[in-house]
Amino acid sequence: MSELIVTVRGTSESRIAPERATVRVAAETDGGDRAAVIADVHRAVEPLRASLADLQARGAVETWSNPRVSIWAERPWNDAGAQLEPVHHASLVLTAVFADLEAVSGWLDDVSAGPSVRIDGIDWHLTPTTARRLERETAAAAVGDAVERATAHAGAIGRTKLEPLDVADAGLLSPAPEPAAERAALKGMMMDAAGSPGFAVTPADVVVTAAVDARFRAS
Template sequence: MTETIITVQGEYSAWYPAERATVAASVRTDGPGRDDVFSRAVEASDALRNLIESIHDKDAGPVTWWSSDSVRVWSERPWNNEGKQLDPVFHAAVDFTAKFMEFEALARWVESAVGIDGVAVNSIEWALTDATRTSATVEVRSRAVKDAVAKASVYAQSIGLGSVTAIALADPGMLGDPSGGGSGPQPVFARGAMRSAAFDSSGTPQVALKPEEIAVASIVDARFVAK
């Protein structure tokens, strides 16, 4: 009976709603006097730190973890458009990171944080819990293998052969790649948006957070014998 080797690549991806958010915020102050710049940075940092600590609980949230660095102060002497070096300008900075498990609390926190002079919310990274990520990875890998079987079956049928039997499964690039390279682990993509919303009835600006879904993807190389 004629046997034919069929090598295919199976793939599958699925989208999952974000469950966690990691916020990067910072305090930035500047001015002509070092002491004043440092003092304003410390004041803003204390206010932001208190805002985080008031809702921090590693088990119940809304903030499950946070960190900050020390106040950094430096100076520079800018040049004007006539080529003259000006008096020193001092800068101070402190960076904060906080992990949230409740997005409504996150929105309220962002509103309060950006109301502190010198504070900016720089980014929000959306993520899945470890448990969800693990189960999602198992699911998409299984579906990627099934996709490879389906492709191989179609190829076999198109040349008049019947069933296919897997003889090798591997991560991408590991089946007969002469260079020995591979594409490595499949990525997990997190997309999200942080945007300003309309004003409420009292005229107070509000922040609307829109976490988008996270894609978990898998690709597998497979080799089959078709008879």
């Protein structure tokens, strides 16, 4: 019986509820006086800092920081085509990692009531320990899928024994490499459409995918 080489790709996908939410909130102000604008943005952000410090003390927030400050100016034009005096802008972004996902909606509802506050986005994700475990499990499941595919292919032509020759991340056994695995922390907020004065945030599942290429000798 001639030698038969079976090459397959195994894939796997896992979905799991997020364990953490990284929330970004910005305080923004503008005006004609640069010093006043900077002072205003710091006043606007103080209640946000105080509330995050309180949530951290209670264990709802894991960490928080204000990693980005932006100050810029522009000279707008009026309808007559004349350039006006400079308008100064200031923005200060706070980032908080929530361990208590149920606290996210209430906090965003509270802080977004401020006239100078903008919700900049939410990322749903896992703790590093869970992410590593899930990646390992998903990769192992992808290998198992490859074995099942190869067994089915070989069995269809009467070969019953498989000897593994190569197993690699997807693309490494072919001329066109592609990512072996990716984790997508899905982003977004679902606003409460029931007409309430606030809004609800619905966590999106974290999706982990893995793919492997494998070669077997079938006999």
